[in-house]
Amino acid sequence: MFAALPAFSETSLRQAHTAFWRDGYVSLGNVLPPETVDVLRGRIHAIMMADIDPAPFFFQHDAASGRYEDLAYGSGFCGPSLAYRKIEKLERDAVLRGWIDHAVLAPVVRTLANPEFVAPPVVTAITLYRAVAWNKAAGGGTELPWHQDGGLFWGIDRPGVVQLWTALDDAPVAAGCVEVIPGSHAWGLATPQGGTIPDPVVAPHLAATVAIPARRGDLIALHNYIWHRSGRNQTAAPRLAVSVSYLDGATRCTRQRYKPRTFLPMFES
Ligand SMILES: O=C(O)CCC(=O)C(=O)O
Incomplete structure (x- = not known):
């Protein structure tokens, strides 16, 4: 299903690396052909409709x-x-895992994970923190407040290295595309626990907001600490995306109330 995906060139990785470390996000272009988008989207719809056993996955309505x-x-x-x-837990579906763990993504993750640009990227171990479908039903969805993807709340001993967000539907501004405050990744954590950023902290920066409208098949990289949000879907079409958070393979789970998590190795094949 993914066999024909072209590899990222060294030039495109270099440009992506510069933008990612400067702005905290970068659009990597339209990477998935429509027929592949349809397969991935169909899988997630089948999970939501219980045509595929929903038991392995975590849901929030x-x-x-x-x-x-x-x-x-x-x-x-x-x-x-x-x-x-x-x-959540999309990696438990073999078809979706085929994208989460796809070889074409390995150099992107390894390149962006390293603050220094190195070509070809150093082959470091990468693991998976989470693979999530973010869905906004036609004319609905939930507003996602400004947040960062890190901090004590994440229960890991170091920040995640990069998140790759793939649009499986068009995500124009009116459908609640991802919005960011460029450069905010460089400001560290807004609160030690991470997650939602308090309104008074965000307020002085709102004028700098940039919306990142996307077409189905587009790939966007987000630094874990970039301040980002998304609004409700005010269009008559659904807005579905998959976001995958990757970790340095040395990352350890710090939670103590439950058995510590172990993280699934990526890009090993
Ligand atoms: O797709 C969205 O609306 C939110 C995505 C997000 O917060 C993330 O990928 O971390």
Whole structure:
């Protein structure tokens, strides 16, 4: 299904590296052909509709109000619906894993993970923190507040190295595309626990917001510390994307209340 994907050139990786470390994000272009997008999108829809056994996956449904504050936690799968907001553990599906772990992504992750540009990238061990479908049903979805993907809340002993976000539907501004504050990755964590950034901290920077509208098949890299958000979907079409967070292979889980997690090795084949 992925056999024909072209490799990223050294020039494109160099340009991506410069933009990523300067701005905290970079668009890597349209990488997936429509037929591949259809397969991946179809898999996630089948999981949401329970045409594929939903048991291996973690779900969070949209709040009826579309307000982040009203989301239910711990409810999991609550019946077939295309209005799940988030589905985690996508790597448990062999087809989706084929993209998460695809060889064409390995040099992108290894190049962007290193603050110095090295070509070809040093072959370091990479593991998976999470692979998540972010879904906004037509005319719905939930507003995702400004946040960073790191901090104590993430339960790891060092920051993630990069996140790759793939659009499986068009994501124009009106559909709630990802928005960022360029350069904010360089400011460290806004709070030690990470996650949502308090409104008074974000407010002085809002004028610098940049929206990143995407077409289906587009790939975007996000630094874990970039301040980012997305709004509700005000279009008549759904907005689905997959976001994969990669770790340096030496990363260890720091949680103590539960058995520490181990992280799935990536790009080994
Ligand atoms: O797709 C979205 O709306 C949010 C994506 C996101 O927050 C992430 O990839 O970390």
